[in-house]
Structure formats: structure tokens, C-alpha cells
Amino acid sequence: MPDAACKHGHLVTRALPLAAAASASAMMAVPATAAELVLTGAPGSSWVVDNGEESCQLSRTFGEGENQVRLVLTQWAPGKSFAVMLAGRPLARFHGTVELGFAGAGTALASRRADYERGTLSGGEDALIFSTVFLARPLGKDGGVIAVTPEGTPDLASPYGGAAPMLPPGAITMADRIELTKGRETLRLEPSQLDNALSVLDACSQSHLPEWGLDAAAHRTMTRAPQAPDFSRAARAIQQSYPSAAIARGEQANLHVRVLVDETGAAGDCTAVAATRTNITTTACRHLTRDIRFLPALDAAGNPMKSFHTVNILFRID
Numbered sequence: 001m002p003d004a005a006c007k008h009g010h011l012v013t014r015a016l017p018l019a020a021a022a023s024a025s026a027m028m029a030v031p032a033t034a035a036e037l038v039l040t041g042a043p044g045s046s047w048v049v050d051n052g053e054e055s056c057q058l059s060r061t062f063g064e065g066e067n068q069v070r071l072v073l074t075q076w077a078p079g080k081s082f083a084v085m086l087a088g089r090p091l092a093r094f095h096g097t098v099e100l101g102f103a104g105a106g107t108a109l110a111s112r113r114a115d116y117e118r119g120t121l122s123g124g125e126d127a128l129i130f131s132t133v134f135l136a137r138p139l140g141k142d143g144g145v146i147a148v149t150p151e152g153t154p155d156l157a158s159p160y161g162g163a164a165p166m167l168p169p170g171a172i173t174m175a176d177r178i179e180l181t182k183g184r185e186t187l188r189l190e191p192s193q194l195d196n197a198l199s200v201l202d203a204c205s206q207s208h209l210p211e212w213g214l215d216a217a218a219h220r221t222m223t224r225a226p227q228a229p230d231f232s233r234a235a236r237a238i239q240q241s242y243p244s245a246a247i248a249r250g251e252q253a254n255l256h257v258r259v260l261v262d263e264t265g266a267a268g269d270c271t272a273v274a275a276t277r278t279n280i281t282t283t284a285c286r287h288l289t290r291d292i293r294f295l296p297a298l299d300a301a302g303n304p305m306k307s308f309h310t311v312n313i314l315f316r317i318d
Contacts (some may be wrong), residue, residue: 010308019205030278035184037090040191045195049204054273055256056204059116062189063088069177070125071189074200076256076273077221077310078165078205081134086180087127090187099181102194103174108136108159111181128180129135131254132312135198165308167202175274178195210306212260212269218305224298224307234284234291238313255313259283263304265294284313 039062050057058073067090076083084100095118101111136159151300161168175198191197209216223284228234260268270285288311299306 020140036186036188037067038188038190039067039069040174040189047191047200049200051204051207054271056208058201060191060197062191063090066090069187069189071191073201075201075205076102077200077258078209079310080161080165080167081132082167082201083295084133084178085127085129086178086187087121087125089125091126091128091180093180094180094187097180098128100130100133101177101179101181102135102171103199107174108170109174111179112137119225131314132206135167135175165169165222165225165226166220167198167207172198174204182259212258212307212308214260214306215310218299219307221300222297222305222307223300223302224295226265226297226307227295228292229295230292234287237287237291238284241287255284256293257311257313259288259309259311261283261294261296261309262306263296265296265304267292267294284311 034162042061042064045061047058047060050059054076056075060071062069062071066089069086069090072083072085072087074083075081097113098116100114100116101109103109105111107259114133115132116128116130119129121127159168159171159174161170172195175194176190177194178191180187205208206216208217209219235268253271255268255274257272269290270289272285288309296304296311299305
């Protein structure tokens with residue numbers, strides 16, 4: 001049966017070497033246990049940032065030979081979440097329930113259960129795709145935790161951050177790995193200067209705000225993101241809009257939708273971007289701009305401000 005799952009929340013491309021986070025460290029495979037593979041950067045590998053028109057992406061290669069793993073981090077808009085893709089032969093043994101983490105046990109960034117999809121790259125490598133990942137373990141619905149100081153101001157030292165659509169600085173400083181676990185099986189990537197790399201990814205995403213006609217500085221101190229209290233009505237309509245031609249082709253897709261929300265809560269420009277190659281078109285923008293009345297974002301003084309709202313749509317055929 002066709003289905004469209006919606007998650008809401010907050011290309012001409014150029015590939016540039018990420019000098020701030022580059023590393024000349026050699027590859028190291030450490031068999032700490034029979035079921036653990038620890039990899040650092042591959043020989044000659046460095047972080048590469050791809051600042052596209054509709055997304056920001058970081059990639060790097062770890063290990064070599066049969067142990068080689070490719071890591072890709074993607075943000076489609078500024079926010080606390082991002083997508084993770086891991087590809088390579090070592091991923092073949094990860095099936096069923098897995099956990100993903102960005103720091104050691106006992107921390108806010110420790111491994112936790114993560115939803116993913118399996119895929120295969122053009123070269124035949126196994127791939128795991130995590131479409132929505134938070135650095136810190138979510139403590140609230142959809143990871144919606146906002147940390148404040150006793151004075152009520154955003155607590156930037158917290159790994160959960162404030163209302164601002166950005167990777168929490170407190171979480172970035174704690175991140176020291178990308179760790180995938182399945183029972184006794186562990187794949188741990190230990191890139192040098194991961195915090196710098198995540199900061200570059202965040203800065204890349206923030207740079208798109210002025211392009212959308214939004215105030216980047218105001219977003220760093222905002223106290224509330226736009227909210228969609230009646231989102232369920234639009235979600236039902238989107239779920240029923242799976243294109244019949246796509247169903248006939250057996251085609252599935254991941255779409256990322258961004259809608260601008262003005263100071264009155266009215267929806268404005270809407271953009272849908274496909275995360276994967278697809279011919280699927282969607283009526284999501286029509287439903288989001290017609291069926292929803294948003295609560296506007298609030299700036300540092302509590303006044304309404306122009307901002308944006310994002311929705312991830314997964315079109316699937318069971």
C-alpha cells in the first residue's frame with residue numbers, strides 16, 4: 001500500500017576543501033574487540049563541504065580496502081537535525097534495530113535507537129541512510145527540547161540548545177565520533193576535529209537564510225520557531241496525494257519542503273526539494289500554504305518575526 005509519512009519541525013554545487021577540519025592522520029583500523037571496528041581518516045582524506053543551492057553537505061572517507069567507509073552529512077535547512085549516510089562493506093552486517101551516537105556512554109550524545117533505510121550505491125556498496133538525526137538524545141517529542149538558563153534566556157552551553165534553528169553549540173563541542181551499534185557489533189568513525197566540521201555544516205546552512213529573505217542574526221536569538229498546531233489536517237491530505245503514476249512505477253521518494261511564515265503566521269513561498277533522484281511531484285506546498293495557519297516565530301524580545309518551517313515527506317510503497 002502507498003503511504004506518505006510526514007515529519008515537520010523546525011543544484012549548482014561547488015566542492016571546497018574544509019581546511020579548518022582537514023586532517024592528515026593516517027587510516028587506523030583497531031580491532032578493540034572481535035566485533036568492533038574503529039576507523040580514522042583514510043590516507044589523504046579530508047572533509048569536503050558542498051554548498052549547494054538547496055542543501056549543505058559534508059563528506060569524508062574513512063579506512064581503506066574492504067574496511068573503507070564513506071560518511072555524508074546533509075542539512076536541507078538550518079536546524080538541530082541533519083541526515084547521515086554511511087556506505088561501505090562494513091555496513092553489510094548492520095540489519096534490524098541499530099543505535100547511532102556521537103559521543104561516549106553516559107553523555108547526552110550517547111548511542112540511541114535510530115530509524116534508517118538500507119540502500120545500495122552505484123558501485124554496489126551497502127549504505128544506511130538516517131534521514132533525521134539529532135546530535136543529542138531526544139528528551140521530548142520529535143527531539144523538541146529547548147534549554148534555557150534560570151533567567152529564561154537560551155542556554156547555549158546545553159547540548160539541546162535554544163529555539164534557534166541551529167546545531168546546538170554545546171552538542172557540537174561534545175561530538176567526537178560517529179558510532180553505529182548493533183548488539184555486539186560496533187562501527188566507530190573517529191574523525192579529527194569533528195566539532196569544527198559540524199560548525200562548518202551549521203554555518204553553511206545559516207548562510208542560506210538571507211537568500212530566503214530572512215534575518216540570520218534574529219534567528220540566532222529567536223525564542224520560538226513557527227508552530228503548526230493544525231498540521232494534522234495538512235498531513236492527512238499529503239498522505240493521500242501519493243502520485244498514481246509513481247505508484248504504478250513502484251517509485252518512492254524523500255522530499256524536503258520549506259515554507260516561509262510571516263509575522264502574522266501566514267504561509268508564503270514554499271519550496272520542495274527531492275533528497276533522491278525521483279520524478280515524483282507533490283501537492284505538499286499547496287496543502288501547507290492553504291490548510292495551515294501557523295503561530296509565527298518570536299524574536300528575542302518576544303515579537304513576531306518572519307521565519308520558516310520545514311517538513312520531511314517520505315513517500316513509500318509497502
